Amino acid sequence: MSDFAHRIINWQKQHGRHDLPWQNTRNPYAIWVSEIMLQQTQVSAVIDYYQRFMTRFPTIQTLAAAEQEEVMQYWSGLGYYSRARYLHHAAQTIVDEFNGEFPQDFIAIQSLSGIGRSTAAAIAAFAFHQVHTILDGNVKRVLARHFAIEGWPSSPKIEKAMWLLAESLLPKTDMVAYTQGLMDLGATLCTRSKPKCSTCPLNTTCLAYAQQRVHLLPTPKPKKISPQKYTTMLILQRGQEVMLEKRPSKGIWGGLWSLPEIDMQSIATELAQTRFGLTVEAQEPLPLLQHAFTHFKLEILPQPLEVVSKLSQTSIPNTIWLSIEDAIGAAIPTPVRKILISLRNA
Secondary structure (H helix, E strand, O other), rough: OOOHHHHHHHHHHHHHHOOOOOOOOOOOOHHHHHHHOOOOOHHHHHHHEEEEHHHHOHHHHHHHHHHHHHHHHHHHOOOHHHHHHHHHHHHHHHHHHHOOOOOOHHHHHHHHOOOHHHHHHHHHHHHOOOOOOOOOOOOOOOHHHHOOOOOOOOHHHHHHHHHHHHHHHOOOOHHHHHHHHHHHHHHHOOOOOOHHHHHHOOOOOOOHHHOOOOHHHOOOOOOOOOOOEEEEEEEEOOEEEEEEEEEEEEEOOOOHHHHHEEOOOOOHHHHHHHHHHHHEEEOOOOOOOEEEEEOEEEEEEEEEEEEEOOOOOOOOOOEEEHHHHHHHHHOOOHHHHHHHHHHHHH
16 A cells, blocks of 8 residues: 555544534445545535435435436536436436446446546445555645646646556545545545644655645646626516526526527517517616626626516416426526525515
8 A cells, every 4th residue: 555545544534524414324326426425526515415415315216217307306406417418318327227226336336427537436436445546636736746747737738647646546446435535535625725734744755845835736727718698587477477588508507597588679568578578667777786707707687577468368388387486496507596585575
């Protein structure tokens, strides 16, 4: 066993996290759900979502049998909604192709929707005690600092080198403690800012610490200016109800219910008539709302519209009328929930 792995394992057993809801189990389903939720999301934000999700969908079979809209509702607010769609699809694949049993073969695990090499390694280590390395953002940061690796860790060349390095450090035993220890170290001590180097079990061999370069590593992603986009969201109100519109299954907020959108130049009252067959009276717009995505920023103008009359009795496809309270609890994007809450509290 490498000295690196030995120190990680000993530290995790004494000082690591041991009481998270998805720990102390070898149930691959429970571990899988937690790993998907933890992708690009902090532990503190995941815990409540995980517990609600597992209460409603306690098994692969219950998740596979559920309607996607309900799965999205339980994911609503957690972000990166493609994760929920992949999770649901993978559950159906396990039922259809693996007799409802989560596969143990490492390649088979990676064949499931939404599971990459690092996530598969975490599931294999925690559920089946297999020897495979993880390489998420936290682990990249630990390796970059300990071995003073220059270059942005997610660039193909650096990432390939890190995979090889991570594999060379693997222990043959204690995979659960080692894998959890890597995660815990990056999340609690070797943090992006204000790392706690004085209490790190690797501080005597960490090159960045010895060279006083911890604040410089890992090398940041090359800066790219995020495009600014704009939209107007229509708050169509009929008495105490608001209209929600189903978004396309692909793209931003795919499959969620949302407020109808128009570009900033369109006239809201005219669009309400031509698109939805509604005569409306425009109210004072609500304050602008800023929302950041990974690749762009979105400025939202919420425009309340009071429905005066409906031109046709035919139903409008892919729309639903809900009370504000029910709409807040539906499968909707976070900024839409913020708008509806401000409307309810006004």
